[in-house]
Amino acid sequence: MSEIYCVFFLWYIICSKYLTTNLPICTTKLPAKLVFFFRTTKFFNEKITIILFFFRNTCIYRFFVVPLQPILCRWQPGTHKNERTMSVEIRPIHTKHELKRFIQFANDLYADCPYYCPPLFFDEMNCFDAEKNPALEVCEYQLWMAYREGKPVGRVAGIINRRANEKWGVKHVRFGWFDFIDDMEVSKALLDTVAAWGIERGMDGLNGPVGFTDFDHEGLLLEGYEYLAPMASLYNHPYYVKHVEAYGLVKEADWLEFQVYPPKTCPERLDRIAEIVKQRSHVHVDKVKNSRELVRKYGIQYMDVIDTAYQKLYNFQPMTDQQKKYYMQMYFPILNFDFVTLVVNEENEIVGVGLGMPDISEALRKCGGKLFPFGWYYLIKALKAKKMDAFNLLLIAIRPDYQDKGINALFFQDQIPYFNQYEVKRIETTSILETNTKNIANFTQFDHKQHKRRRAYIKQIGGENGQDI
Numbered sequence: 001m002s003e004i005y006c007v008f009f010l011w012y013i014i015c016s017k018y019l020t021t022n023l024p025i026c027t028t029k030l031p032a033k034l035v036f037f038f039r040t041t042k043f044f045n046e047k048i049t050i051i052l053f054f055f056r057n058t059c060i061y062r063f064f065v066v067p068l069q070p071i072l073c074r075w076q077p078g079t080h081k082n083e084r085t086m087s088v089e090i091r092p093i094h095t096k097h098e099l100k101r102f103i104q105f106a107n108d109l110y111a112d113c114p115y116y117c118p119p120l121f122f123d124e125m126n127c128f129d130a131e132k133n134p135a136l137e138v139c140e141y142q143l144w145m146a147y148r149e150g151k152p153v154g155r156v157a158g159i160i161n162r163r164a165n166e167k168w169g170v171k172h173v174r175f176g177w178f179d180f181i182d183d184m185e186v187s188k189a190l191l192d193t194v195a196a197w198g199i200e201r202g203m204d205g206l207n208g209p210v211g212f213t214d215f216d217h218e219g220l221l222l223e224g225y226e227y228l229a230p231m232a233s234l235y236n237h238p239y240y241v242k243h244v245e246a247y248g249l250v251k252e253a254d255w256l257e258f259q260v261y262p263p264k265t266c267p268e269r270l271d272r273i274a275e276i277v278k279q280r281s282h283v284h285v286d287k288v289k290n291s292r293e294l295v296r297k298y299g300i301q302y303m304d305v306i307d308t309a310y311q312k313l314y315n316f317q318p319m320t321d322q323q324k325k326y327y328m329q330m331y332f333p334i335l336n337f338d339f340v341t342l343v344v345n346e347e348n349e350i351v352g353v354g355l356g357m358p359d360i361s362e363a364l365r366k367c368g369g370k371l372f373p374f375g376w377y378y379l380i381k382a383l384k385a386k387k388m389d390a391f392n393l394l395l396i397a398i399r400p401d402y403q404d405k406g407i408n409a410l411f412f413q414d415q416i417p418y419f420n421q422y423e424v425k426r427i428e429t430t431s432i433l434e435t436n437t438k439n440i441a442n443f444t445q446f447d448h449k450q451h452k453r454r455r456a457y458i459k460q461i462g463g464e465n466g467q468d469i
Contacts, residue, residue, distance in 0.1 A: 086149050088189040093143035105155045106179045117229040117361040118369035134322035135212040138163035144193050146186050154180030158194040164317035173198025175208035187243040199462040206459045214316045219255050219454030227451055230361050230392050230428050249457035253314045255431030257452035258443045262419040274409040281405050285414050286342045291332035300324045301350045309397035341414045352398040354411035359390035391424045408442050
């Protein structure tokens with residue numbers, strides 16, 4: 001009897017080794033005659049259900065049938081070795097465990113890509129938490145993942161920002177967090193799902209990749225795949241472009257990104273302009289030491305300036321007071337305030353803000369976006385660095401009534417000495433709309449390189465001129 005169990009055991013091990021692979025059957029090490037039997041015999045196809053029923057509670061089922069289940073599920077007679085036997089399955093995300101898998105998917109997809117920057121995992125989790133992210137007060141969203149043969153092969157978020165839609169007079173459903181393997185069936189299934197979800201809610205346009213608000217990652221990377229992605233921008237494989245364009249999405253807006261190489265001293269012309277602007281507009285630069293001093297002196301004025309300055313920018317959603325406080329609490333505590341510039345008028349009102357921070361993307365790559373066990377150390381080391389090769393210039397915002405008065409010159413007059421003090425070699429700008437020529441001019445006056453381009457797409461869905469899903 002023991003010999004029989006030994007045979008059963010060996011059969012189980014052999015099947016586990018050779019039959020649970022994802023390779024087509026023709027690439028396994030099974031004998032050719034056995035492969036032919038599985039592919040062609042009518043017995044295998046027509047009688048297998050009866051056999052499974054009668055042997056379901058026996059050791060024969062456990063040791064013979066269970067190991068063969070991959071064959072039963074995947075291989076049918078006449079199937080070509082390169083033909084897919086299972087379609088894409090789209091599953092909505094509902095639980096915290098599913099959300100973690102949703103977030104982790106991109107890290108797994110780009111595991112071998114040296115340019116990708118993983119986001120902070122807990123930050124991504126909080127982004128989808130209505131109790132922590134006030135943007136969800138004005139947004140409706142749903143997450144999905146795509147599976148084939150039980151394995152994740154893609155993800156996407158469908159978003160309706162009704163506050164932004166109202167401002168711009170549109171009915172758009174956004175897609176974001178859009179990642180997938182190089183498979184047209186997968187990308188189409190994901191976009192079809194978002195479009196159908198939007199049509200059900202009265203939307204007539206599919207727009208993306210964008211996030212909940214303008215402060216989330218946005219824009220598909222078209223140029224600059226060979227450059228490291230900073231924390232504040234998306235990275236994607238080059239094949240994404242052919243997928244979104246094959247779906248019928250067309251350009252709606254392009255952003256440019258620049259590498260700027262700071263001068264050793266503030267150029268004489270820029271210094272002279274800054275002094276003239278101070279006198280004519282009765283403004284000055286106020287430096288604060290930390291977030292507590294900033295809030296004590298100015299409250300949420302800082303965010304008010306950004307909100308009013310960005311009103312005309314693509315897809316911008318006017319911020320609620322809760323959103324303003326949320327972004328202040330998220331970013332201010334980790335800033336090096338040497339790189340925070342406030343331009344203030346005689347009434348002690350902030351009329352312009354400039355903000356940047358050390359590039360922490362290398363620290364995020366080291367820790368994979370996780371704070372523990374040692375991620376916190378890499379991040380603190382990067383944030384508190386006294387010398388840095390790369391610096392991320394996050395934003396410059398000027399109150400509308402002070403625009404076109406040369407206020408920008410004050411930012412560079414204030415920041416260039418700090419760039420040299422910290423030995424910054426290159427400055428990475430965030431995405432700038434290609435139509436925002438005034439902002440672009442801020443950087444073209446220095447030694448620079450336009451190294452990246454990214455794009456937001458649009459497609460009509462539903463209705464007479466759109467696509468019915």
